[in-house]
Amino acid sequence: MAVSIKTITSPDKAVIDRIVELHIASFKGFFLSTLHPGFLRQLYKSFATHKKSALMVAYEDGIPVGFLAYSWDTSGIYKYMLLRYFFPFFWYSFLSFLKKPSIFLKMFSALSMPYSHKRDTDYMKIFSLGVAPEYHSRGIGTGLIEEMKRNVDFDKYEYITLETDANDNDEANQFYLNNGFRLSTDFYTFEGRHMNKYHYRKNHEATLS
Secondary structure (H helix, E strand, O other), X not given: OOEEEEEEOOOOHHHHHHHHHHHHHHOOOOOHHHOOHHHHHHXXXXXXXXXXXXXXXXXXXXXXXXXXXXXXXXXXXXXHHHHHOHHHHHHHHHHHHHHOHHHHHHHHHHHHHXXXXXXXXXEEEEEEEEEOXXXXXXXXXXHHHHHHHHHOOOOOOOEEEEEEEOOOXXXXXXXXXXXXXXXXXXXXXXXXXXXXXEEEOOOHHHHOO
């Protein structure tokens, strides 16, 4: 079946719930996947409705099989989520904390990090990209990346950026390299997690050897 890609602009419950399922399946063991599913629901509703962010969904036969969430206002998306969905966000954060109190510092760091970063250039940031495990190696992730590139005005935005784990993550790192991204830098988070930061610029693919 052919895959179609759409940008979601309203928080349709069935679609958002499916994206939460895809996120958990795609990022097993990662921090956000350990939180209450309701937390992820507020997050992806925010990407769908925030004016400076976007949530793209890949469908096959009407069923969401992949998604890509990105923003060109990295601090604004968090502020928006906290203001618009404050009560459900607080409630699901509280439930997550009760289940696992050790998440407090990670959650605080994740929410405060965008406020501490000064933006000296305009860019797009990919926050998450997930594909249903049974649909891997079918070009769906690449299709989402290509659709995003077509939506970016590179006269206004200097590059697309993203971060992913540097260790035990060869498939994801190679995926981004294959899609025209280049390693910009690597760094360690406060808990010692080794991360790679990638940039994609419009002229990268033309210069790939």
